[in-house]
Amino acid sequence: MHILTCCSRLKRLSAALILPGIVLIASLPQLQAGDFLVESSRDLRMAKARVRAAQFLAKATFGPTEQSIESLATRINQIGLKRATSEWIDQQFAAAPSLHMQTAYDLMELDGNTPTKQGAGIHHYRYQVWSHIALTGEDQLRQRVAWALSQIFVIGDTGTGANNDDDRSIGNGERTIADWMGMSDYYDMLVTGIDGTYRETLEDVTYHPSMGVWLSSINNRKADIPNNRWPDENFAREIMQLFSVGLYELQQDGRLAVDENGDLIPTYDNEQIRQLARVFTGFMYQHNTSTSFYRGRNLGRPMEMDHRYHDNNYDYTDEANAPPQKVVFGTVLPPLPAILTNQACKDEVSAALDAIDAHDSVAPFICRLLIQRLVKSNPSRGYMRRVTRVWNDNGQGVRGDWQSVVKAILTDPELYRGQVVRRLRSPLRLQVRARGTEYSRLREPINRVCALIRAIRPSSNYPGGYMMFSNNIADDFGQMPFRSPSVFNYYLPDFQPPGELITYEPSRRNPYGALFAPEFQILTAVTVNKSLNEFRKYCNNRYVDTGGMRQGSCRISFDLEPEIQLARDINNMAEILTRFDLLLCSGTLSQETKASIIAAVEAETAGNDGRFVARVETALNAVVISPDCAIEQ
Structure with a gap:
């Protein structure tokens, strides 16, 4: 061929x-x-x-x-x-972001539709709005980077209920967004998150309910040893393998690190997965009045923490044999208080994300994926080294600053x-x-x-000048935003x-x-x-x-x-x-x-x-x- x-x-x-x-x-x-x-x-x-x-x-x-x-x-x-x-990059990032949810509301109003119209395939607006923004948006760079990030922090429309037309009450007269809009809200999170850092995006991704559904961290409960129940390990595994460090340690120029015997060095093992799985427990949907851990779905607001279901380091066979603290990449997380609070649980999640962000392999792993999506499939060692240097310090002591990293990628001579x-x-x-x-x-x-x-x-x-193609394009070209068949994206970086x-x-x-x-x-x-x-x-x-x-x-x-x-x-x-x-x-x-x-x-x-x-x-x-x-x- x-x-x-x-x-x-x-x-x-x-x-x-x-x-x-x-x-x-x-x-x-x-x-x-x-x-x-x-x-x-x-x-x-x-x-x-x-x-x-x-x-x-x-x-x-x-x-x-x-x-x-x-x-x-x-x-x-x-x-x-x-x-x-x-100069062009700076102007692009200064432009107002085109937001998918608002555009969907505008288009539905033009069409005389509502987000919860039943049986009309209303969720197709998700794809039509994406194509309209990609084709006409003035913030082209921001949208192109968001598209790249959506192929790193992957969710897909095969997730449970991702295409539902329903909304529901969350008390005090408020209602959720329609379930199908959760993925558009997630995408907007990536669009606006480009103004911040990788660490901030990692936290946004961790708490977004669409990711909670996609990788089953929503309603993930602490261990119940007598009933042989253990925390779900799905998100814990993928946040390491796909969202941060990959399978093997990397040098800053992209080369695989090896030990004294010349063997590859795994970034984590099963024990590390178990440790992180214990961290990502207690997540539930936001609700204004309900106290139930299994409250109704709400895909438009970040997940909340319920300390009753968060792993508190003590509810094991007996307190004497319980692991006193959790460890993430060699960092011992601060001990939890005896009287657990929701804030203490969130602080532990934050400390775990800090430990992930600090890992040396994050920069070369994520930078390589960004270069692949924006520029070329096989960046050189020099290209990787120059970009990871900016990732580790944008010149003002900030790590993982998205805009600085993107500028380093797009202004490098290798482009x-x-x-x-x-x-x-x-x-x-x-x-x-x-x-x-x-x-x-x-x-x-x-x-x-x-x-x-x-x-x-x-x-x-089309009225209003909307330019749209539908999700059916995936059948002909093998790809469409929001339609990734798995958390591994449409293709693997090492294919x-x-x-x-x-x-x-x-x-x-x-x-x-x-x-x-x-x-x-x-x-x-x-x-x-x-x-x-x-x-x-x-x-x-x-x-x-x-x-x-x-x-x-x-x-x-x-x-x-x-x-x-x-x-x-x-x-x-x-x-x-x-x-x-x-x-x-x-x-x-x-x-x-x-x-x-x-x-x-x-x-x-x-x-x-x-x-x-x-x-x-x-x-x-x-x-x-x-x-x-x-x-x-």
Whole structure:
């Protein structure tokens, strides 16, 4: 499969461009390069700035637009690449956050619906609102980081009751949010939590009732030895394995630590899981009046603590044999008072979270996951070291400051090293060559869909200008927000496609001595076939259609009129491809691929009365499904 071999530096690669009625085989050399023809040195400088802007925005947003590329490129030429991107990052984080719950309320009001309308699939607003914000939100960076965090601190809509339309009384005349909105509230917690630190997010995640349901920490009770009952260990295990330190200790540059015998060092064992499980006991839903531990569900407020059910270190076989204190990563938690209070229990949870946050492996573990979701699958040792240094101290003594860490990730030189950009003469041009292998990654399916829509001047026929696609897109692309099949996300960070990468040897820059390609875990024969068909439909129709809306279907239309006018002259196809290349491939569309597409366009549209339109539709489809677009450099 070409998309797999595109990640390896083979001497020859074979790519299949699948177009309507055509299967065109293109032979791609080891060093693929594309040219941007210019007339002057000034134009060349601007072309380079546009390529860098597109490359940056492809990673920091849900897809660049013509306006965003031009604006950032102009600023790059004025003050330099790092200063311009740093300024852009600061402006993005200063923008008001787009909140999913409020947007859902606004859309439901427009549609004449209510959150608790029964039997109408009202929970689908969750997915529609996510796509609207991803496609139109001004706070693109915040939303892109929240999407990354949602794939680290994972919950999914297969959780018990996650799609219920019900709300309920919590006393004093108040009612809960509808159950289905709990996941949107959780996502908003991540959106706004970017203003704080990892430690604060870890606590927010621990107390959020949607996580309590997902990993069964809600109503988790202390041990009852005579009745052979023990605290649930689910959340205790996953907060270590997936949310903080991983399975094995790491060095700050991402390499696995080893002991004096050269063996890997586990970060925790079963005893540590049991210790933490005892900490995460006594959680219950918030309620204004009820004193029952098993009060009704409330997914809109943080869980509360009930000291009666929290492990107090004494309720075991007898007090003499009870463990006097709990230990987390070698830190002995403060003893609980003899007369237990809710606050004392929460203080113990806080002390346990402090101990987790202080572990040396947190920085490299979480930073690697963030880099994978934002930039590349295989960060180098140097990249990891530079980012973890900022994690450990943002310059003001703060650890795990999200915005500082994100800025370190997105302003690091390694973000751009997937491309070699050169100035060439005769004719004067900017040449962009993709380096591949350790510098690249397969784009996430949902990001490819969003990038296509955002790139082609979209407009919506839905009242209020809402742009939405439904959760059904998961059936075609294998991915959709809120639909993770398990706490392990859509794919594992260490996933490797089957088969060897012939002639490839990892460089010394690679901390693992191996390559990983997480997104390939959901790239199957089924998802490839379905996604190619969907992209073909989008491009040939020049819209994305979503049915089943209150106000009828939502049609997101593409404005390709400027390209259609250019396509009246077949000689302008190169200029059209240059536009699509910058928006969808960050400038990496090779000359070989361009030539193959132009040949396919000429063959496909020959004798077609609507050839001007067909030329553009076919070219757009070919670019979108090309390896140069699928593999992000």
